[in-house]
Amino acid sequence: MxxxxxxxxxxxxxxxxxxxxxxxxxxxxxxxxxxxxPPREAVEGMARAAMEGRNRYGPTAGSPALREAVAEAFSRFGDLRPGNVMITPSGSSALMEIAQAFIDEGDEALVPDPGFVMYDPLARLAGGRPVGYRLDGGFQPDIEDIKSKMTDKTKIIVVNSPSNPTGGVLGEEAYGALCDIAADSGATIVSDEVYFCYVYEGRHRSFMSKLDRAVVVNSFSKMMAVTGWRLGFVCADEALMPDLVKMQYHMCASVNMPSEYGVLSALPGIxxxxxxxxxxxxxxxxxxxxxxxxxxxxxxxxxxxxxxxxxxxxxxxxxxxxxxxxxxxxxxxxxxxxxxxxxxxxxxxxxxxxxxxxxxxxxxxxxxxxxxxxx
Ligand SMILES: Cc1ncc(COP(=O)(O)O)c(C=O)c1O
Structure with a gap:
């Protein structure tokens, strides 16, 4: 075939x-x-869940206990409630679900170039048109280049900090400018923050405090060294949740339940x-x-x-x-x-x-x- x-x-x-x-x-x-x-609590929690028989389908948006724990653990970055959190089968699937849920034929997605390998293909697979934007010498998004590439078809601006592949961390100026661009244009920032925990200079600037303008992707893969468990999460405005959950249902019905219990056990001490x-x-x-x-x-x-x-x-x-x-x-x-x-x-x-x-x-x-x- x-x-x-x-x-x-x-x-x-x-x-x-x-x-x-x-x-x-x-x-x-x-x-x-x-x-x-990985944290020992994570491995033990996962094994315990499997042994105790938590091996079935769960709620499509993820276990309520984990959604609540994520909202609490990440509340230092924004006013999160469990209703802003959907657990996903990895950060990769979260990106795919966002693309499939919100990109229409012909919509444009601004993506960093150089940027993580999935952004461009995921926009294409959803029928959209990825448009690469430049980074400056300090690996910050080039705001003028972004502005020059905005059209009335721009639906999404993908931001990744800390960045794969550059190791760049978004500074205050670029962060503020991106928020302004989103507010003025109506485009949504899709912020991939899976490396939020690895910042060596400066601090992590999260879009979790801007959920009126942004959807945030995160993952337990790098946070807990459990890349094989396949578990991540999305933070979004509650108004977007029904669409995200609907998309997730058609992608996987529900997520890996023992993994959920594993990260739930480790999150408080992370x-x-x-x-x-x-x-x-x-x-x-x-x-x-x-x-x-x-x-x-x-x-x-x-x-x-x-x-x-x-x-x-x-x-x-x-x-x-x-x-x-x-x-x-x-x-x-x-x-x-x-x-x-x-x-x-x-x-x-x-x-x-x-x-x-x-x-x-x-x-x-x-x-x-x-x-x-x-x-
Ligand atoms: C920038 C970035 N986003 C998302 C992911 C996806 O991570 P995962 O699917 O393991 O959650 C990766 C993995 O390498 C990444 O580098």
């Missing part, structure tokens, strides 16, 4: 492509998932866990930043958030060629163009890997870059 024209029109994720090409002994700085153990995780990632960020700073031909300011380094390179090769050369030498990373055409001239390294792996990866990078520059 032939794939639909919709599916045919979008490429395979550049991240997965590199991952599939990796050798078993490669140093993998390609995939973005924490290598830490701040201590995250403090420790942030400390570990901060050290790795400092390490990878220092290593990259020593390599002639590569340039990067230390990333402010998430766990990605997105250095630029000054060599006469494309990012795909450079990533391919690194792969041959035993290092998996992601070419910048996997995140949009403006990612050219960059590579993305995930530093959700231990210090030995980061050092081994940077040794390969240093040697490869030296060789290419020598010609």
């Amino acid at each position: 032939k794939a639909s024209r919709r599916l045919d029109s979008i490429p395979v994720s550049g991240i997965r492509k590199m991952f599939d090409l990796a050798r078993p002994d490669s140093i993998n700085l390609g995939l973005g998932e924490p290598d830490l153990a 701040d201590g866990y995250l403090e420790e995780a942030r400390g570990i990632f901060r050290k790795r960020r400092d390490l990878i930043s220092a290593r990259i700073a020593e390599i002639k031909g590569m340039e990067m300011d230390p990333p402010k958030g998430a766990f990605y380094a997105f250095p630029s390179f000054d060599m006469d090769v494309t990012s795909v060629e450079l990533a391919g050369e690194l792969l041959k030498n035993g290092l998996v990373c992601t070419p910048g163009t996997a995140f949009g055409s403006r990612g050219e001239g960059h590579l993305r390294f995930s530093y959700a890997a231990d210090e030995d792996k980061i050092n081994a990866g940077m040794d390969i990078l240093e040697a490869t870059v030296k060789k290419i520059r020598r010609g």
Whole structure:
């Protein structure tokens, strides 16, 4: 059977492509998932729920207890009530559901370029038209570029802070300007905040306090190092909830119930866990930043958030060629163009890997870059 024209029109994720090409002994700085153990309470809570027989369908919007716990845990970012929260089968599905629920044929979605690999395809799969917007030198959304690309068809502006792939964290000025653009235009901000807990400089600015203008996507994947559990959530105005829940019903009927109980057990004590995780990632960020700073031909300011380094390179090769050369030498990373055409001239390294792996990866990078520059 032939794939639909919709599916045919979008490429395979550049991240997965590199991952599939990796050798078993490669140093993998390609995939973005924490290598830490999840909170013990989460694993125990999940196992207990499964053992106690909580293995059936649940309410489509998620368990009322978890919706309430999320509203409470995130109330420092906005005046959240359980009715503003829908638990989803991952941040990825939350993005898909938002696109399917709100994008009509021909609607435009402004997406960061470079930006997370799913935004552009999800807009297309919903029949919409993704329009890439630029980031400035500090990886902030380029507000003038966004303004110049707004049309009467612009329905959604996707914002991602802390950012995958750039590690950028939204500053006060850009945050305020985005709120103004949404208020003036009637477009809705879709704010992907799945890395909210990994900010090393400045602070996280959440759109959870702006639910009259924004829908927020979050996830337990990176927060609790449970990428395999597939659980996330959406925060939205209560008026949007019936549409989101209707969409979710047709996508999955309900979410993974044992996972819900797991994260419910860990959520009250999550701040201590995250403090420790942030400390570990901060050290790795400092390490990878220092290593990259020593390599002639590569340039990067230390990333402010998430766990990605997105250095630029000054060599006469494309990012795909450079990533391919690194792969041959035993290092998996992601070419910048996997995140949009403006990612050219960059590579993305995930530093959700231990210090030995980061050092081994940077040794390969240093040697490869030296060789290419020598010609
Ligand atoms: C920016 C961003 N948003 C959303 C997701 C989706 O996360 P998940 O589907 O595991 O919740 C990811 C995963 O890498 C991501 O990097």
